[in-house]
Amino acid sequence: MHPALKQHLEGKLILSPEHERLIANCFKTRFTKRNEVLVEKGSIAKHLYFVVKGCLRVFLTDNDGNESTRFLIFEGRMGTAFPSFILKEPSVASIQSPESSELLVLSYADRDLLLQEIPGFETMYRTGLELDYIASIQRIESLITMDSKARYNILMQTQPEIIKRLPNKIVADYLGISQETLSRLKSKK
Amino acid sequence: MHPALKQHLEGKLILSPEHERLIANCFKTRFTKRNEVLVEKGSIAKHLYFVVKGCLRVFLTDNDGNESTRFLIFEGRMGTAFPSFILKEPSVASIQSPESSELLVLSYADRDLLLQEIPGFETMYRTGLELDYIASIQRIESLITMDSKARYNILMQTQPEIIKRLPNKIVADYLGISQETLSRLKSKK
């Protein structure tokens, strides 16, 4: 099993050697280039991704070519185009790796296998889901209660990594504002 | 067991009479008056609510008295101030019932009990969580990609109940816009 995944499971799951092997076999390693697209909008997201190195960006594009970042996934975290993955419907969002990345890829079928076979896996998965859901609730809150400056400040406090590592354009569309507005926010303090 | 709850579990869970009794005992009936507050901001949300009749509103208030609706829960659905409930931290949000309501209330401890004792309960709970998470992702999408008119139209399509049943003020702060803007959107088609 990849050490990064092992660390991720540390403390959350006690595994027999056999079960550990099963998990290791379900997660397939994949390397991506900078800006490589993993899931095209309109296709079905068939995998869950664990980011070993680099990051993933789940984003939306409209007919005018505008992009909006729905979600960012950094080292040690899992994610995908979740609605498509769960509902098995064509995805509204695409996924790309803004940085060249190393991923561990879990198929839907293998996720189900692990949920069924590994004692404690569903509880761990469910707990992770709760935390992801909480994060999305907090993002909704920031969108409905704050102006763009306040949202930027919160992002700076809670996920400075996003601001440091990713281009302004992505930071801006993650915040739901234009690149120019972000640029002005940054200069005005 | 309350017939509304029974219907909610229908097809999702096969229960022995014994397990059915256990579930019935964990959910306590509560009636609320119009605008009654169930959870005060700053307190810990210790319960999960199943709405039999009426509805619940999870909302935020700022220092100027502005309110924002984070979440609305109608008949046949469950919810609470989720981050507080899970993390056991003081809630940023309050909960009230905008209509006089009938609820089935499940404590955190009883939720854990059911998760442990009832076979299939965790899977059902997890699946429900996935769907709630998807709904929140879609709400984020509408907030970062659409203007207020488009968001209103989507709400009209997907949850017309919210618009029909609740006062404009609540609809507006659910959409993250001012009451006046909503009023103008409605008149301009």
Place this chain on the structure above:
DNA sequence: GTGATTTATTGACTATTGTCAATCTTTTTG
């Protein structure tokens, strides 16, 4: 039912943010 209270609408004005365009800077890639 009726007065009182809450809610909704409308107007005038302001503030915030978006768009378009030009320029400057940084990064990438061969």
Place this chain on the structure above:
DNA sequence: CAAAAAGATTGACAATAGTCAATAAATCAC
């Protein structure tokens, strides 16, 4: 390293949405 591409900044203007205030309408509570 250099040319090319991508990203960032800034200005001018437009559009969207917010605020404040007055009035109208609807709803509640007695």
